[in-house]
Amino acid sequence: MTNMLEIKDLHAEVGGTEILKGLSLTIGEGEVHAIMGPNGAGKSTLSYVLSGRDGYEVTSGSITYRGQDLFELAIEERAAAGIFLGFQYPVELPGVSSTTFLKTALNAVLRQRGEDELDAVQFMKRLRVHTKSLNISDDMLRRGVNVGFSGGEKKRNEILQMALLEPYLAVLDETDSGLDIDALKVVADGVNALRGPTRSMLVITHYQRLLDYIVPDFVHVLAHGRIARTGGKELALELEEKGYGEFADAPHGSEAA
Amino acid sequence: MTLENYQAQLAQNLPQTDLPWLADLRQGAADRFASIGLPDRKVEAWRYTNLKPIQARLFEVGPFEADTFQADRVRAGDTTPALLSDSHRMVFSDGLLIAGAQDLPDGVSLKGMAQVLAEDPEILTDHKQGIGAIRDLPLPTLNRALSRDGYVLVLEPGVIVAQAIEILFQSSTGAAYPRNLILAGAGAQVSVVEHYLGTSEDDYLVNGVTEVHAATGAHIKRYKIQRDGPGASHIATLAGQLEADARFENFDLNLGAKLARSEIHMALQGHGADASLNGVYLLRDKQHCDNAILMDHVVGATNSHQDYRGILDDKAHGVFQGKITVQPDAQGIEGHQLNKTLLLSDTAEIDSKPELEIRADDVKCSHGATAGELDEAGLFYLRSRGIPEAEARQLLMAAFIVETLGHIDDEAIRDVMDGLVTDWMAS
Ligand SMILES: Nc1ncnc2c1ncn2[C@@H]1O[C@H](COP(=O)(O)OP(=O)(O)O)[C@@H](O)[C@H]1O
Numbered sequence: 294m295t296n297m298l299e300i301k302d303l304h305a306e307v308g309g310t311e312i313l314k315g316l317s318l319t320i321g322e323g324e325v326h327a328i329m330g331p332n333g334a335g336k337s338t339l340s341y342v343l344s345g346r347d348g349y350e351v352t353s354g355s356i357t358y359r360g361q362d363l364f365e366l367a368i369e370e371r372a373a374a375g376i377f378l379g380f381q382y383p384v385e386l387p388g389v390s391s392t393t394f395l396k397t398a399l400n401a402v403l404r405q406r407g408e409d410e411l412d413a414v415q416f417m418k419r420l421r422v423h424t425k426s427l428n429i430s431d432d433m434l435r436r437g438v439n440v441g442f443s444g445g446e447k448k449r450n451e452i453l454q455m456a457l458l459e460p461y462l463a464v465l466d467e468t469d470s471g472l473d474i475d476a477l478k479v480v481a482d483g484v485n486a487l488r489g490p491t492r493s494m495l496v497i498t499h500y501q502r503l504l505d506y507i508v509p510d511f512v513h514v515l516a517h518g519r520i521a522r523t524g525g526k527e528l529a530l531e532l533e534e535k536g537y538g539e540f541a542d543a544p545h546g547s548e549a550a
Numbered sequence: 551m552t553l554e555n556y557q558a559q560l561a562q563n564l565p566q567t568d569l570p571w572l573a574d575l576r577q578g579a580a581d582r583f584a585s586i587g588l589p590d591r592k593v594e595a596w597r598y599t600n601l602k603p604i605q606a607r608l609f610e611v612g613p614f615e616a617d618t619f620q621a622d623r624v625r626a627g628d629t630t631p632a633l634l635s636d637s638h639r640m641v642f643s644d645g646l647l648i649a650g651a652q653d654l655p656d657g658v659s660l661k662g663m664a665q666v667l668a669e670d671p672e673i674l675t676d677h678k679q680g681i682g683a684i685r686d687l688p689l690p691t692l693n694r695a696l697s698r699d700g701y702v703l704v705l706e707p708g709v710i711v712a713q714a715i716e717i718l719f720q721s722s723t724g725a726a727y728p729r730n731l732i733l734a735g736a737g738a739q740v741s742v743v744e745h746y747l748g749t750s751e752d753d754y755l756v757n758g759v760t761e762v763h764a765a766t767g768a769h770i771k772r773y774k775i776q777r778d779g780p781g782a783s784h785i786a787t788l789a790g791q792l793e794a795d796a797r798f799e800n801f802d803l804n805l806g807a808k809l810a811r812s813e814i815h816m817a818l819q820g821h822g823a824d825a826s827l828n829g830v831y832l833l834r835d836k837q838h839c840d841n842a843i844l845m846d847h848v849v850g851a852t853n854s855h856q857d858y859r860g861i862l863d864d865k866a867h868g869v870f871q872g873k874i875t876v877q878p879d880a881q882g883i884e885g886h887q888l889n890k891t892l893l894l895s896d897t898a899e900i901d902s903k904p905e906l907e908i909r910a911d912d913v914k915c916s917h918g919a920t921a922g923e924l925d926e927a928g929l930f931y932l933r934s935r936g937i938p939e940a941e942a943r944q945l946l947m948a949a950f951i952v953e954t955l956g957h958i959d960d961e962a963i964r965d966v967m968d969g970l971v972t973d974w975m976a977s
């Protein structure tokens with residue numbers, strides 16, 4: 294069985310500064326991995342490299358996604374191939390109606406996957422299934438994408454997009470930040486509903502709290518641009534207790550490794 | 551071009567007329583233009599637009615044919631599809647009427663200017679001189695001298711025209727000087743689309759004037775769709791006078807021509823008058839488009855609103871000059887003005903100059919201008935959802951102007967504009 298994702302010795306720069314410095318990580322099918330780490334460790338950078346954002350330059354290393362060289366795919370092709378990024382800071386798009394956006398995205402992905410596009414009625418039917426469970430109001434759908442949404446609404450909107458696009462690999466970047474406990478549960482339920490044997494998840498979080506609700510198979514600590522430690526879900530509890538102090542400063546010699 | 555040259559050229563090209571007052575007006579305008587000539591860029595209003603490209607074409611007006619105003623004459627010449635499926639339609643070709651409007655409702659008169667001058671000149675009795683604000687400006691002056699035709703729309707008081715009026719000005723060569731007049735009686739309502747369309751790549755000139763008089767409570771919506779040819783120069787001057795509670799909505803969609811200038815002089819001269827002037831300019835290659843607006847709050851309790859947005863690619867150059875003037879004692883007015891431009895390339899350029907001149911104290915005025923690039927984060931967000939780059943860019947471009955297009959009240963006309971805008975973005 295091929296792995297969902299294999300990252301090998303990944304080095305990546307942003308604005309000429311190396312942020313990822315030899316990161317390796319393998320995610321199997323159906324597995325949920327959590328990445329934790331101090332602010333500025335490079336967690337969002339990793340998520341952007343996976344989705345192909347301009348300005349996040351890979352200088353060496355490889356990423357294989359479902360047996361395929363990920364770097365050969367453009368941003369939209371990665372989405373069509375089943376990579377989904379839940380943004381830490383979802384982008385506001387004034388003037389682009391949420392419904393138009395969702396329909397355009399879903400049909401673009403279906404088209405690239407060789408499936409039939411949905412007409413307005415079919416689309417609304419499919420949309421309804423998810424908006425109900427994610428508690429997304431018609432008013433939100435009428436507004437511009439993320440415009441005037443609360444923090445919680447933005448995050449629920451990310452999960453809605455994920456549910457519609459049915460990815461194989463969901464990368465969720467701090468989906469818990471800024472959420473109260475009720476909102477967190479809605480989001481976690483949405484994520485858990487999508488868990489399955491063919492779907493893998495990379496859950497990026499700063500806090501252990503989310504992992505009470507989305508229970509991971511593996512927990513990694515990202516520090517200084519690489520995976521500094523890997524463990525089971527108990528590692529998250531340990532980090533919660535001790536903080537990231539032991540990862541705060543670069544150990545001597547690590548730069549030269 | 552020298553003064554003597556102008557005089558000689560104008561003398562040769564003045565249209566003939568049996569109406570002494572018109573002959574005098576044309577001669578007077580010719581003399582005036584010969585002495586002032588075209589404005590150069592030292593004139594503040596023309597600071598950003600160079601008129602040199604139109605010099606060579608100024609006097610290439612076609613011959614005047616007395617029978618061109620016969621409304622039923624040449625419908626065969628009218629082969630361009632209508633923009634609106636349901637409208638009263640009139641067609642001008644290179645400055646002359648070739649197809650007249652038919653089946654007009656009672657209380658509505660829509661004729662060619664040449665026809666009115668021949669049959670019915672008394673309609674023009676109170677409007678011979680034209681609106682003072684533009685009378686002495688160089689380009690309207692030249693239009694006065696050389697204009698051969700245009701449309702005259704007269705609405706009796708209280709008439710509500712259900713179907714829009716669509717007027718096509720197609721051009722292919724030379725110079726055309728359409729002169730149009732809208733006279734709306736008290737409480738009358740109408741929507742007029744002026745569609746300028748190029749049928750050649752020639753560097754022809756259109757220098758048009760449209761004058762609008764809205765009596766008490768009249769409501770006029772006027773839409774201009776400018777799709778002149780890629781070599782053309784399109785100059786348009788619109789002047790309006792709004793009486794009490796009259797409402798005027800204008801929308802300028804600028805897509806065509808190499809050089810375009812749209813100048814609007816709007817006088818709010820009765821309490822409760824309201825003008826909403828909006829526009830979208832979409833430019834690429836080396837296109838140049840200059841929107842200049844003078845909004846004059848002559849009396850109190852008047853409202854004005856301007857929202858102009860543009861998208862510029864390649865080496866295109868946009869200009870927006872908007873001035874709101876509030877006359878002394880024009881209290882309790884509201885005037886708002888917004889200009890936003892999206893620059894798709896490093897070499898595209900916008901000059902935006904909003905201006906307020908306020909001589910009353912109880913006013914609510916605002917103006918703002920922004921220019922920026924397509925939002926990289928937005929583009930990435932859309933693409934990360936599987937939307938191909940070209941489609942994502944189009945979504946963001948459409949989003950940039952959607953609010954402005956939203957000012958178009960008539961749904962069928964908004965659909966037409968939407969279609970044209972979408973075509974532009976997709977090409
Ligand atoms: N666009 C950018 N330009 C320059 N530096 C950046 C940019 N984005 C992130 N960085 C830097 O990269 C490092 C990693 O950031 P990030 O991946 O956002 O960390 P995390 O998500 O773990 O908090 C930080 O030092 C941050 O300042």
Ligand SMILES: [Mg+2]
Nearest residue numbers: 336337381467
């Ligand atoms: Mg981050």
